[in-house]
Amino acid sequence: MSRNFSIRQVAAIVAVTVTVSVCSTIFVLYSAYTAVNRHVISFDAEAVDLDNVVKFNQVRDILKKDYYKSVDENKLIEGATYGLAEALEDPYTVYFNKEQMQTFLEKSEGSYVGIGVTVNVDDKGLLTVIEPTEGSPAQMAGMKQGDKIVKVDDTDVTAFSDENMIISMIKGKEDTKVSITVYRPVEDRYLQFDIIRKRIKASNIKSEILEGNIGYTRLVMFDSEIAKYFMNDLNRMRKEGIKGLIIDLRDNPGGSYEQVVRIADSLLPEGVIVYTEDREGKKSYQKSGKSSVDLPLVLLINANSASASEILAGAVKDHGAGKLVGTTTFGKGLVQELKLLKDGSGLKVTISRYFTPSGVCINGTGIKPDIEVEAFDEYRNYPVSQIPRDRDFQLKSAIEVLQGEIY
Structure with missing residues (x-):
């Protein structure tokens, strides 16, 4: 059975076809654009609650919109990366940025620019001086075994979870100054040392x-x-x-x-x-x-x-x-x-x-x-x-x- 369409019906069909075609093209182009211009962080739907993903995006959006200064999203991502390691609550699992990584590698090789102390974390999580290296800037300044490092320059480091993050702050360019504040338990007082960084060749x-x-x-x-x-x-x-x-x-x-x-x-x-x-x-x-x-x-x-x-x-x-x-x-x-x-x-x-x-x-x-x-x-x-x-x-x-x- 044949069917005849009126001119009006034909026009309507053509219009719908064109609209669908245009929308499809726009969708494809937008998808291609977003694939190139958007970076996607994926989560395992079986392991991560959707509420946590929504909350993450909400916090990010609030910071971008409402924080009183312009927000660098790269810094947000860097901070979140630190947080991934810290969330494990393991003081020995830690993320290092590029500068901290370089410092860590220098330490393992036995030569670095710093103040010259051997340190460890005590049972309260405080970075503690085990020993100043003989003739080092730290020894010359008066740092002693048992000193608890509580500040580096103006930053309170008592809540830092990993010693290497603090060490990376203490180290720096040769002949530059770093201010170290310590608590000395044997004297029950705080002391501040202004120390000039030098290249330290550790004799281990x-x-x-x-x-x-x-x-x-x-x-x-x-x-x-x-x-x-x-x-x-x-x-x-x-x-x-x-x-x-x-x-x-x-x-x-x-x-x-x-x-x-x-x-x-x-x-x-x-x-x-x-x-x-x-x-x-x-x-x-x-x-x-x-x-x-x-x-x-x-x-x-x-x-x-x-x-x-x-x-x-x-x-x-x-x-x-x-x-x-x-x-x-x-x-x-x-x-x-x-x-x-x-x-x-x-x-x-x-x-x-x-x-x-x-x-x-x-x-x-x-x-x-x-x-x-x-x-x-x-x-x-x-x-x-x-x-x-x-x-x-x-x-x-x-x-x-x-x-x-x-x-």
Whole structure:
């Protein structure tokens, strides 16, 4: 059956067809435009509540519309990126911007521009001076072990969750000034230091032969090359006839996982050095080979011995390869991995827990010494390097223990 359309009907059909065609074209062009000119952040609909996404967009829109100054959305995104890491409430998982990333890498390589202090985070989350480097700007200004860093320039840093963010603020261009405010518990007062930044070449290993042919090596931290220097010093001292070895890990905040494993490999008999376990329960083992240094061994430890120091101490203790002398260690049993991002920034993220060869995770508890020895009260708040040798009761005790093994 044929059907005839009036001119008016034909015109209406053409108009509708043209309208649909134009709208479709506009939609396609708009989609292409927005694809090029809009960046999309996606969320997993099964893992993220829609209300949280709506709230995120509302907060962003309010800030853009109502904040009394012009808002740079790139800064908002950067702040949100910081917040992603901070939301985990893990002081060891932290995002670094490009400048902070550069500072972190410099620190691990043993040379940097700063004030010259070794630091750690205390149990209250305050960045605490473990030791000013000998001859450093910090030492010359009068900073001391135990000082709690509370301000950098005009910024209160007591609520900062990661030490490296504060460290990046302390560091900067050479010959520029930084103002550091500290709380000194032993004097119950606040002090401000105006310090000129200088290039610091950290000497992270110090070795000598003590009376009675006892080798002594102090490891300040495990930087990216420390294992090589440790073996060089050890081989030199062995050629000179040492009969035993003391490794001083007091005030050593940790450092390279790879480097401490290499040092442990040289000291331990064949077996497990350390193993890690991720959130899926996957275990990864680091093992020592058959060859090891055949020397009586003592490790000195204290409450500032952390992370990589505890890996070495735990492995030596579990293997019965030496004695631990001093006080209980810090208790950091978590492993971080550094992820480099495309723009030069980075993310330090906790990826696993580590366990001693006997299967103990020491996070939050530390490692107890075989022989507990406190420092003399008058030197309890002093860095190890500033304790006079004849007043270093912990070292004297370590020497006595080692002599008992030798003779």
